[in-house]
Amino acid sequence: xxxxxxxxxxxxxxxxxxxxxxxxxxxxxxxxxxGSAPAQTADGSAAAETAKPEGTADGAATTDDPEVTIxxxxxxxxxxPQAPWLxxxxxxxxxxxxNVTFQxxxxxxxxxxxxxxxxxxxxxxxxxxxxxxxSASLVEYAKNGLLMDLSFMLEDEEFCSGLxxxxxxxxxxxxxxxxxxxxxxxxxxxxxxxxxxxxxxxAGIESVPETMDDMxxxxxxxxxxxxxxxxxxAKDTWRLGHFFNCIAYREAGVDTFKNIGARTxxxxxxxxxxxxxxxxxxxxxxxxxxxxxxxDWSTESANFLSGKYAMICIPLWFIPNAEGSEIADxxxxxxxxxxxxxxxxxxxxxxxxxxxxxxGKLEGYEKxxxxxxxxxxxxxxxxxVRLKDCxxxxxxxxxxxxxxxxxxxxxxxxxxxxxxxxxxxDTFEYDMLNSMQDVTRNALVGxxxxxxxxxxxxxxxSEIDNNQ
Amino acid sequence: xxxxxxxxxxxxxxxxxxxxxxxxxxVIPVAQSFYFSFFDWPGIQGVPLKYVGLDNFISVFQNSQFxxxxxxxxxxxxxxxxxxxxxxxxxxxxLYNVKRGQRFFKAVYFIPMILPVTAxxxxxxxxxxxxxxxxxxxxxxxxxxxxxxxxxxINSSTAMMCIILVTTWASxxxxxxxxxxxxxxxxxxxxxxxxxxxxxxGKKVFYIIIPMIWESVKISVVMIITGVLKVFDMVFxxxxxxxxxxxxxxxxxxYYQAFKYDHYGIGSAISTIMFFMSLILTVISLKLMNQDKExxxxxxxxxxxxxxxxx
Numbered sequence: 001x002x003x004x005x006x007x008x009x010x011x012x013x014x015x016x017x018x019x020x021x022x023x024x025x026x027x028x029x030x031x032x033x034x035g036s037a038p039a040q041t042a043d044g045s046a047a048a049e050t051a052k053p054e055g056t057a058d059g060a061a062t063t064d065d066p067e068v069t070i071x072x073x074x075x076x077x078x079x080x081p082q083a084p085w086l087x088x089x090x091x092x093x094x095x096x097x098x099n100v101t102f103q104x105x106x107x108x109x110x111x112x113x114x115x116x117x118x119x120x121x122x123x124x125x126x127x128x129x130x131x132x133x134x135s136a137s138l139v140e141y142a143k144n145g146l147l148m149d150l151s152f153m154l155e156d157e158e159f160c161s162g163l164x165x166x167x168x169x170x171x172x173x174x175x176x177x178x179x180x181x182x183x184x185x186x187x188x189x190x191x192x193x194x195x196x197x198x199x200x201x202x203a204g205i206e207s208v209p210e211t212m213d214d215m216x217x218x219x220x221x222x223x224x225x226x227x228x229x230x231x232x233x234a235k236d237t238w239r240l241g242h243f244f245n246c247i248a249y250r251e252a253g254v255d256t257f258k259n260i261g262a263r264t265x266x267x268x269x270x271x272x273x274x275x276x277x278x279x280x281x282x283x284x285x286x287x288x289x290x291x292x293x294x295x296d297w298s299t300e301s302a303n304f305l306s307g308k309y310a311m312i313c314i315p316l317w318f319i320p321n322a323e324g325s326e327i328a329d330x331x332x333x334x335x336x337x338x339x340x341x342x343x344x345x346x347x348x349x350x351x352x353x354x355x356x357x358x359x360g361k362l363e364g365y366e367k368x369x370x371x372x373x374x375x376x377x378x379x380x381x382x383x384x385v386r387l388k389d390c391x392x393x394x395x396x397x398x399x400x401x402x403x404x405x406x407x408x409x410x411x412x413x414x415x416x417x418x419x420x421x422x423x424x425x426d427t428f429e430y431d432m433l434n435s436m437q438d439v440t441r442n443a444l445v446g447x448x449x450x451x452x453x454x455x456x457x458x459x460x461x462s463e464i465d466n467n468q
Numbered sequence: 469x470x471x472x473x474x475x476x477x478x479x480x481x482x483x484x485x486x487x488x489x490x491x492x493x494x495v496i497p498v499a500q501s502f503y504f505s506f507f508d509w510p511g512i513q514g515v516p517l518k519y520v521g522l523d524n525f526i527s528v529f530q531n532s533q534f535x536x537x538x539x540x541x542x543x544x545x546x547x548x549x550x551x552x553x554x555x556x557x558x559x560x561x562x563l564y565n566v567k568r569g570q571r572f573f574k575a576v577y578f579i580p581m582i583l584p585v586t587a588x589x590x591x592x593x594x595x596x597x598x599x600x601x602x603x604x605x606x607x608x609x610x611x612x613x614x615x616x617x618x619x620x621x622i623n624s625s626t627a628m629m630c631i632i633l634v635t636t637w638a639s640x641x642x643x644x645x646x647x648x649x650x651x652x653x654x655x656x657x658x659x660x661x662x663x664x665x666x667x668x669x670g671k672k673v674f675y676i677i678i679p680m681i682w683e684s685v686k687i688s689v690v691m692i693i694t695g696v697l698k699v700f701d702m703v704f705x706x707x708x709x710x711x712x713x714x715x716x717x718x719x720x721x722x723y724y725q726a727f728k729y730d731h732y733g734i735g736s737a738i739s740t741i742m743f744f745m746s747l748i749l750t751v752i753s754l755k756l757m758n759q760d761k762e763x764x765x766x767x768x769x770x771x772x773x774x775x776x777x778x779x
Contacts, residue, residue, distance in 0.1 A: 111708075118727050124513035140730075144512050235622075237710065291598030291619035293711055299601055435729040446712030449622065466527075 261430025556643025589705030
């Protein structure tokens with residue numbers, strides 16, 4: 001009797017385990033859809049259907065075309081706002097080319113992505129397409145033939161004319177001694193300040209800050225009203241790094257940091273140290289919550305979207321998060337304030353641009369179809385999908401917005417993108433040392449925890465000096 | 469059967485698979501790592517290795533983050549030995565004396581061990597969050613101890629210790645199991661004889677149980693040292709070695725140097741240094757633990773000689 005009971009228990013547990021496995025496999029497909037809600041129109045109804053891509057399945061692939069697998073490695077996965085875009089683009093491309101199979105190795109987490117990419121590069125198993133950040137990171141790969149030269153794309157005037165950078169010079173590597181075009185810019189995301197209108201009103205702030213002096217005044221008013229002026233989840237070091245980019249470019253200009261990468265300027269130069277002092281000044285002013293160095297991005301984001309913080313500094317990809325929150329009606333954004341005494345850098349902005357690169361080892365039909373995929377993911381249809389399905393500002397000027405009512409934030413974002421003049425990514429992006437990302441960001445957090453700006457600058461500069 | 473037991477060829481044949489796996493998966497990678505530590509390689513297939521001699525080791529020893537990492541790991545070893553070992557074996561001795569509910573307690577103590585390290589790290593990260601976001605700070609506030617609230621994982625005086633204590637919490641069950649097995653192996657008649665001779669619980673623990681489980685203690689010490697020296701997962705999940713390198717250990721530093729900064733030679737140099745650190749610490753600890761035994765044997769011999777002289 002006891003034996004039968006044990007058998008029954010074992011069988012029940014096995015069935016439960018298998019059911020759990022089946023449920024887990026099923027939920028994987030849902031994750032991509034739930035990760036980013038489709039863009040909403042002003043009245044809250046779902047977005048209009050996107051137009052179909054050009055070409056038909058019959059016209060695109062023939063029975064003679066060989067079977068090919070395109071491997072894609074990006075961070076557009078999980079809860080990334082662009083994960084639905086990637087999935088849709090792969091599905092639509094397969095409709096046009098049924099002989100193509102996609103192997104999507106994308107992961108959202110930066111460390112996991114980094115591990116996958118480095119392993120692929122070390123073993124020679126390059127994906128057909130992957131993404132990089134910054135120009136300097138492309139140099140070694142380009143020099144060693146890992147990246148495809150995309151100069152031939154300039155011949156396609158129709159494709160290039162709609163791009164915000166028709167000459168594809170965003171990732172110009174000539175300054176590093178490498179000729180050619182090795183990356184297509186994707187998803188331009190300027191950094192802005194999202195703010196809570198209700199909290200601003202509560203603190204008696206009548207207009208959004210235009211200058212840093214206005215910003216300091218706003219911080220004082222918010223503090224006086226008992227409101228945390230600005231969220232900063234510096235445990236995720238990129239948060240402080242991003243805010244520093246905004247301050248640094250408005251105060252010292254993008255070229256200062258390009259010159260550091262070119263080794264004609266240093267982190268210990270007075271104008272750079274001033275930028276560090278300005279950043280530290282925000283903490284001294286009480287702009288951030290106490291112990292913000294231990295708060296992570298997800299807590300910061302949740303606190304802002306629940307009305308705890310008055311402002312956060314974040315790129316425009318945050319728009320779907322803001323519009324999807326319970327306090328969406330209270331949220332808006334404004335450009336990073338400029339320094340009154342540095343008007344020459346008023347238009348120098350922190351703008352993050354992903355670099356889509358393609359394997360330089362591809363040959364024959366695989367190369368041809370991968371290049372077709374490259375154009376497909378940067379054409380007007382692709383940007384239309386990003387706009388309508390992901391609520392992201394389109395990266396082309398020829399996107400069809402017919403039948404789609406843009407939200408006020410998206411409208412404002414598109415206008416802001418048109419006005420961008422001098423763009424800079426992360427301050428370390430121009431440096432060929434791979435360690436500069438961590439060294440810079442960690443040093444900024446260390447500065448907030450007590451290191452002086454001068455010592456912080458010296459610590460960052462010493463990493464460069466020790467690796468000359 | 470006896471014939472097979474004495475046949476060395478048969479013995480070697482049975483040992484061969486495990487030996488092969490050990491050599492291929494452990495010895496050869498360690499030797500390769502040692503070899504790579506004298507070269508520089510940017511992590512791109514096809515780019516040749518560049519011989520740099522001892523430059524990688526010099527660079528590592530001059531790196532202030534490495535100094536911090538070594539300080540942290542030595543603290544980890546000391547606190548690990550002072551917590552995991554005594555707590556583990558104390559619980560083992562307590563469990564030995566518990567007749568009813570022993571299985572229940574064993575299961576409860578073992579729960580932290582079966583949780584994935586990532587889950588444990590994230591769980592404690594939430595508990596140790598700063599301000600009112602963290603459970604620990606909320607508890608302290610409710611108990612009227614707000615003055616103790618802090619950013620546990622960013623404060624230079626608490627960050628590393630928190631990681632060490634969380635690791636202890638997650639690992640102590642392992643040593644409870646080892647200790648319990650060792651205590652259970654003590655013959656019953658030895659304990660009965662001690663009871664008859666009037667030994668109390670304390671004397672039993674110090675004069676019978678501990679000496680008789682000393683070999684298990686030695687093995688546990690070696691395991692703690694070697695396990696702690698290569699700790700990576702808990703530190704990476706909880707703090708990623710930050711803030712600003714404050715909680716770096718050699719393994720996290722190795723990860724960053726090799727896989728983020730493409731300094732595979734420097735990463736290999738760090739792993740070689742860790743190997744020798746582990747070896748040296750293990751040899752020293754074994755020697756110290758065997759020292760008492762050797763002294764005891766010498767004392768016995770001296771007593772034996774003097775008794776013979778006086779007789």
